[in-house]
Amino acid sequence: MQKRHVTEWWQSAKKKRLYVSLLFIAIIVLSYFLLIQLTKPESYNVQLFSVAEKTIRSPQTVEDTKKTEEEQQKAMDAVPDVYTHNRETGQNRVALVESLFDYVNEVNKEASEQDKENAEKAEKENKAAPAATTIDEKVKMLKSKLSDNVSEKMTTGLSDNVFRTLLEASSEDLNTVEKGIVDELTKIMDESIRDDNLNSVKVEARDDIELSSIPSAYKDVAKSIISYAIIPNETYNKEQTEERKKEAAQAVSPVKILQGQVIVQEGQIVDRESYRQLKLLHLLDQKMPVKQYLGYGLFVLALAGLLYFFTKKQNYPKKKAQQRVLIFSSIYVIMLLVLWVIRILEAADLNNIAFLFPAALAPMMAKILLNEKYAFLSLIYVTVTSLFVFQSDSTSAINLLVSVFILLSGLASISMLKDYSKRSAILQSGLWVGLFNMLFITFLLMINNSTILSSTYLLSILYGFVGGFGSFVIGIGLIPLFETVFGVLTTSRLVELASPNHPLLKKILMKAPGTYHHSMMVANLAEACADQIGANSLLVRVGCFYHDIGKTLRPPYFVENQLQGINPHDRLTPKQSRDIILAHTTDGAEILKENHMPQPIIDIAAQHHGTTLLKYFYYKEKETNPEVTEAEFRYPGPKPQTTEVAIINIADSVEAAVRACAEPTKEKIQAIVDGIIQDRLLDRQFSECEITLAEIEVIRKTLNTTLNGIYHQRIQYPDDQKGDQKNEAARN
Known part of the structure; x- marks a missing residue:
């Protein structure tokens, strides 16, 4: 079977749609796995209670759920129990005491009438006068009335001596005792009385009785009655308490480990708290939460969808649209591979090595192979991706600094690349971009308040120049490969074909x-x-x-x-x-x-x-x-x-x-x-x-x-x- 060239495969009609779809899906999957590898946190070989060999910072901002839960629990514990005050309780207790005295008066009155009636009857019958109603009989009568007419069992709450003393008291003394008890009870029951302060309230009430105008002979009785009458007038409200605790927990701001925050300092002992935070940040196992894997998957799908609709809006013929989607996707994968190389260099503790990243490569290739619109789109894709990638042991300010540099370098690439019919013109554009990169790095480091004219600064601007000029050198080497694989025709390729020395001419x-x-x-x-x-x-x-x-x-x-x-x-x-x-x-x-x-x-x-x-x-x-x-x-x-x-x-x-x-x-x-x-x-x-x-x-x-x-x-x-x-x- 005759060997077919790759461009002939591209031009195949029957299976081209299937091939293109499978290739595009493969590029999406490859981009996803590359992005996962690029954004996966660095792993540290750290043991509990060992000495940290280097300062470890948080690569991202995450919520410390354990600390958040502890703070929420503290806030909930600080919320006091909610009690509901019932004013009717005080009124009912006053009415209860008043009914007691009413029944005492009633028993005395009935006993007196009964004695009088018996005496008159005996006198008519010329009999000896019967004995008067004894105090024990009165107590019995009083307890019977209380049992029949009062829902509360006062007969067990108060002693017979209390009843006997009240029944033996004169009407005048009885009224004085009643008034003193009712006044004190009314005052006390207006206050907050709960189970936890009930005894102290009763003591206070008995002290007040002691100082009141009640005759001394009846003060002990009054103390017993008021002590019995005082009950809690506030009940625990579970629903409101739980609601307030919930509100307090929700009001607690989540405790976060901030990006760039020092987890453990070089030379310090890795204690339990630091070790827990390292595990939370997956700095010990190089794993990410499932939602992050899902998030990056959705991110890659969003980029693929935007590329598809962007190309569709250009109204290209179907064949040309497929070609452009694959070319653009391939350029993006190449940039992810270059980012991978930069991350490897970062792991070697090279300061500001991120400025070596050839940010101008994707826009330069997209402009030559496709057009300027795709060049801007590629710049956006690479810049957004860099925000996720450059999150190693640096602060968010440095991350943003690198992303801004990538954006500016890409814009310089698109602006300076005008004549790309000759390699010399492309290299000249690369030289200008390298010089612009040096300028960009200078003012970005100044804005970041970095030390100027230091060795780190000089190395950074050298990285910028090499990255800018190197973008065009790499691009010149890659473009012929794209021309061959995808059958794309560039200006430089046309110039080559126009040469009279071409074999076909x-x-x-x-x-x-x-x-x-x-x-x-x-x-x-x-x-x-x-x-x-x-x-x-x-x-x-x-x-x-x-x-x-x-x-x-x-x-x-x-x-x-x-x-x-x-x-x-x-x-x-x-x-x-x-x-x-x-x-x-x-x-x-x-x-x-x-x-x-x-x-x-x-x-x-x-x-x-x-x-x-x-x-x-x-x-x-x-x-x-x-x-x-x-x-x-x-x-x-x-x-x-x-x-x-x-x-x-x-x-x-x-x-x-x-x-x-x-x-x-x-x-x-x-x-x-x-x-x-x-x-x-x-x-x-x-x-x-x-x-x-x-x-x-x-x-x-x-x-x-x-x-x-x-x-x-x-x-x-x-x-x-x-x-x-x-x-x-x-x-x-």
Whole structure:
């Protein structure tokens, strides 16, 4: 099996979509793993209670969840329990005491009435007067009433002596005792009484009773009653307490380990707290939290999605869009690999080695291989990625400093790179970018209040110059690889192909000199037209050089290579001549493919005649075969797919027609140009490219002006002068 070149694989039609999709997915996966490796925290071989060999700082800002939980617990513990004060409790206790005295009065009254009634009855019956109701009977009556009418069991809370003393007291004393107890109870129950201060409140109340106006004989009874009556009037509110504790915990700010914060100082003992923080930061195991892995995955997918939609918005043909996506993605992967190298150098404790990073490489390659829009997009991608990558043992200020440097260096690269048709011009741009990098590093370090004119500073600006100039040196080496792998055509590649020393151009010159001259003339015409409408004039010129290379297989069968009076087609049928003429487009494309020429040049060779009709041989065949169709005598195409091919399509036919004209005048040239353009439009040859009618009009005027300059009427010399000129020409 014949070995196929990589550009032929790229041009394969059947499986290209699958290959492109798989390659793009592979690039995304590779970018993800490279980014993970770049952002994975550095691992330290540190043992608990060992002496730290170097100062270890936090590579990122993370929340110390354990410390946060401890602070939240402290805040919750500081929240006092919430109690609900019930004013009805005090009122109920006062009512309870008042009911006690009411029942004492009631029992005394009933007993007195009963004694009186018994005495009257005995007197009527001439009997001896019965004994009065004893105190024990009154106590019994009082306890019975209290048990029946009071929900609370006062009979067990108060002793019989209390009841007996109250029942034996006079009404006057009883009222005094009641008033003293009620007043004190009302005052006490208005205060906050809980289980934890109940005893102290009772003691205070008994002390107040001792100092009150209650007769001394009843003070002990009053103390017992008020001590019994006082109960807690505030109850624990669990819901409100939990809510306040929750609010207090939420109000605690998360405890964070800040990026750049010193975890352990060189020479210090690694205690339990420092060791715990090292584990939390994954500085002992080189692991990251799962959410960080997921976050970087989403980040890479976001970059891929933005690239896809950015390319789609440019309205490129599908094939070209796929090519640009893969080129851009490959450049990004290369930058990740370079970042990896820089991180390895950082691990060697080289100060400010990050300034060696070739920040100008991605924008430079994207501008040359794609365009300026992609250059800016690549700069954004690399700058954003650097914010995640440069998070080693430095502070966030240094990280930001490096990212700003990358942004400025990339902008300088895009601005300074203007002429990239020659390697010397590219290197000159690299020299300027290197000088700008030195300036950028100088003022960035000054802004960061770093020491100027120190060895670290001088080394940093040296890194900047090497990184800037080296970006362009590396780019010059990588661009040919991209040209080969992706079949992309750059300005420098076009300049190389335009060299007369190119083997294929030499082949055309040696085998088909007439075709070579014709190609040069077409190149001049087409280039002038492309310049006027803003097309790629260099691509047009170089494409013209090679567009008729298929004629080198059978040079004599094309009029520009025929010797005077000898036409091989005179011995062939129209169909045989047709096959030879039509084949030069497909033959040319095959020759260019075999020589690994860029796809745009191959497309020009295949499309420069579109599907136009080979009129001369068609009508000649029609004379003997009326059934013949136009489709049999049309070029295989396809029609011109780009503006550049459309220009060559017109210029090629115009140059051949004007050259065949015996005495081209301004009027004849204009008629030829107008006729060919009108024929192409009516034949819808430009229906698949983006050329506009306004651009075609500019092309028409440009061709007329250029051809009139070439075929201007010469001065009519006398016959003897003509003869002298002919002799002079013969001698030359």
